[in-house]
Amino acid sequence: MRFCRFNDHRLGVVRDALVHDVTAVLDGLPPLRWPTPQGDHFFNHFESLRPRMQTLADALPGVPVSSVRLLSPVANPGKIVAAPVNYQLHLDESRADKAINFGNQVKTISDYGVFLKAASSMIGAGQAVVADWPERRIDHEIELALVVGKKGFRIAEDQALAHVAGYMIGLDMTIRGTEDRSFRKSLDTFTVFGPHVVTADEISDPNRLDFELQVNQQTRQKANTGQLIWNVQKLISYASQAYTLYPGDIIMTGTPEGVGPVLPGDTMHAWIDQIGEMTVAVRGSHSAD
Ligand code: MN
Secondary structure (H helix, E strand, O other): OEEEEEOOOEEEEEEOOEEEEOHHHHHHOOOOOOOOOOOOHHHHOHHHHHHHHHHHHHHOOOEEHHHOOEEOOOOOOOOEEEOOOOEHHHHHHHHHOHHHHOOOOOOOHHHHOOEEEOHHHEEEOOOEEEOOOOOOOEEEOEEEEEEEOOOEOOOOHHHHHHHEEEEEEEEEOEEOOOOOHHHHOOOOOOEEEEEEEEEHHHOOOOOOOEEEEEEOOEEEEEEEHHHEOOOHHHHHHHHHHHOOEOOOOEEEOOOOOOOEEOOOOOEEEEEEOOOEEEEEEEEOOOOOO
């Protein structure tokens, strides 16, 4: 199943190029009281909602995906975990390019471990990345992203995929500079997810997916998740040594070589095999224009 969020927090099932509005199933979610439980409320209950999402999508006509405004498929992730320098050729380019490393020695993912991005930086494909620090280089990073479906702590690698609800495309937008990653990658609009979640049963092997990012129709990044230094299972296992993973938590797996700057007015087009594609605009200000 593929599902998205769109327009005014609608929930949609995506089939071919159509969105079927199944928002009515959310009436089946238990009411929330403060303090709310850990995890994203929808993903905490996704498996029980899933059959009704299917039957409702069968019964209702769809509208073209192109006619809706896509939001992040996950509304309230408890945390967004991300992997630094997890492709060898991106490690190589980071070491070679002073505009990326700012004079810092670039170490390996085994040295850094994983880091966290603020959930408030998250947008969907129908929103826009805002690049309004003109004196600073702001880069695209396309990444396979996964959504946790089952709570776990200290998950073994051979159990890791059983904790995945689904996959989506992620863009880990980054200001280059000397500050800590969590600052440079958590500006508002700097985490893009979409176009939808593809449930894990539809992905044959997450460590064998071609993907590509174009800016203004020029290919910038093109790779395969088979080149990950730490693969999907290893990232889940590693992150869960420190953090309990809850449904709705997101793990971004890292970006390959070819990172480069975007400017206001640019259009990014991201594609991952078996997941889909999305187009994301870059704007120069947070005000509507
Ligand atoms: Mn990244």
